[in-house]
Amino acid sequence: MTDSAQSVLIAGQKEKVRRGLDRRLRSERRFRAYGIVAIVLAILMLLFLVGTIVSNGYSAFTQTWIKVDVLLDEELIAPDGETDPETLREDGDFRGALIETLVADYKPEGRAQEDLLVAMFSTEAEWTLQRHVIANPDLIGRKITIWVKSSSDIDQLTKGAVRRDSPESGRKLKDLQLRWYDRMTAENRIETRFNSGFFSSGDSREPEQAGIWGAIVGSFLTMLVTLVLAFPVGLAAAVYLEEFAPKNRLTDLIEVNVNNLAAVPSIVFGLLGLAVFLNFFELPRSAPLVGGMVLALMTLPTIIISGRASLLAVPPSVREAALGLGASRMQVVSHHVLPLAMPGILTGTIIGMARALGETAPLLMIGMVAFIVDIPGGPTDASTVMPVQIYLWADSPERGFVEKTSGAVMVLLVFLIVMNASAVYLRKKFERRW
């Protein structure tokens, strides 16, 4: 072979490589573009989702109040002249006093118009008045000015969620009510305030009185039970399986089963809870105790799997060094391996808990999907949880619940973000690289 022939051959090969290089670079650029498109799509969808929820739900955090002048007529409120809290609570006709004053001010004609006037105020107004008078009994007999909650329909009107230009037959609010409303606005009697009741009261069928606090307490109690049960059991199982258990068919079988359980649909755990905890152990229905136990079963596989992965990530040299210095296997685990693996285990636990916080399906079977007004006081009181509250509100006919639903979703999202962010923080803070 001559030199020239060889150089032709090399040139040919170079040419071939160059052509191939272009193609390869093109395919790389394409692949990068696909990746960017995928991420942009995901971000857009997330923005759309969060945007819809926030635009629907931010108004749930405000509430319309109306200023009324109420004559605290002794005849109605303290007919026997007794002004101790007990008598006032039982015998005082605060609703009557409120209506009497309103009727005198706005002069509705006939019972039907009176009803329309009363319907502009929340049914909670009488309780607000009652509380105020019980706290200040010397006001009885005088005319006082007090702010009370408006009804949900008026609230929606103030927030611009109701069209007032449509024909009267097509609206919940009548022309007369709109006239009264305009008069109140002109007299500066309408005010929008922060809706603190949303964060302090339980469920209600009146949108303006409904709050998420009962569900938050329920979620907290449920999560507490879940954590108390799932974390120690999951941790012990993970440590035993990873550090002590012999590798044989039995442990393989257990491993396969744990992995399987992690993928079982959550409703199955609800069915198990119904059959075992409610029907066999006869634990109370709708209780956070049972909810927590069911969710603990659901979370266990996640904790075990993430725990084992973190334990496995601790280099064998750490164990060997400890053993070489005379530590027992128990000491190796508790003094060296576990502290090193803890950030990973905690991350897994928090992510499992965050998933449990968002579950409704298993709770349906054990009666936690229910209308519960009273704030639960302990793990055996009937209660509901945040995602269930969202589901129940989404299903309510009243227009006011649309914003409450989105508002509750925002609260739940904040909790989830806090939990997941703390998982990231823990990992970053305690993570060690080898």
Added chain:
Amino acid sequence: MKHTVTFATVGALALAGAAGQAAARDQVRIVGSSTVYPFATVVAERFGKSSKFKTPVIESTGSGGGLKLFCAGLGVKTPDITNASRRIKKSEYERCTKNGIKVAEFKIGYDGIVMANSKKSGRIELSRRDIFLALAKQVPEGHKDGGKLVPNPNKTWKDVNPALPNLAIKVLGPPPTSGTRDAFNELAMEGGCKTFKSLKAMKKVDKKRYKGVCRGIREDGAWVEAGENDNLIVQKLEADPNALGVFGFSFLDQNRDKVQGSIVDGVPPTFENISAQKYPVSRSLFFYVKKNHVGQIPGIQEYVRAFMSRKAIGKRGYLVGKGLIPLPPAEMKDYISAGKSLPDLTM
């Protein structure tokens, strides 16, 4: 590690202790129909606020699911009251009696099932026969009485009835698990089906086939299952002015600025028409009380009285504002007095 073990033990003990206390119950427990749920919850909330008793806990399990739990037996683990959007069945009643349960029955009012569309398009006037012909799986060939049953060929409302607009048939409705769907199938579909004499005659010969034909809803896309959430159906109707939706009257009442109810058999779905039982697609709502629990669990009798009062279910009662349609005066009077005496149900 040591701390974890202690923590777990303390936790387990605390849980065991808490479980031990839960034997008695001081709260009325109610299950049952999702249609009655919005009314029962309002009564329960007011009852909780105005009485010395705790607010009853209400689960929405569906009428059938509620009666199943209710009739399962006696004791604090079983519900005290169940709501139903239909009357108790004979088989359910027998199961209740077999388990030693004494039942009292209360009718609270009516609920209308409406077909509605967006206000952006015109109001539609239908007959039950039109509804059947538009939505049934099989219809008589050529819409003739006695015609051979063929898979539903109708694509537009005009195909069904020349007087109707030339719009593709698209109806959003609840899934088969819903009580609203059951009632719609029974009252609207079967009601239209029965206007064909040949189909009506089938009832005596082959009841199973009759039910299949008269209550079978087409599965070719004209009927869209839109989930149990009626709010969602209302939203979808707003987005699609050509579609019709099927849902309960209370949702129509709350969304009158967005949707309008179609006229069925010449009767618009209004409060007055449903109350007078003129509107054909309406049903009665009930609740059932476990009499054995009265006196055992505090508040049952008082809750029933609060529910069966003019203040609640009367013509100007607060439930009317929530979309309940009250009973005729004579029937209401009977049920209100029954609320005080709790008479035994016999079937």
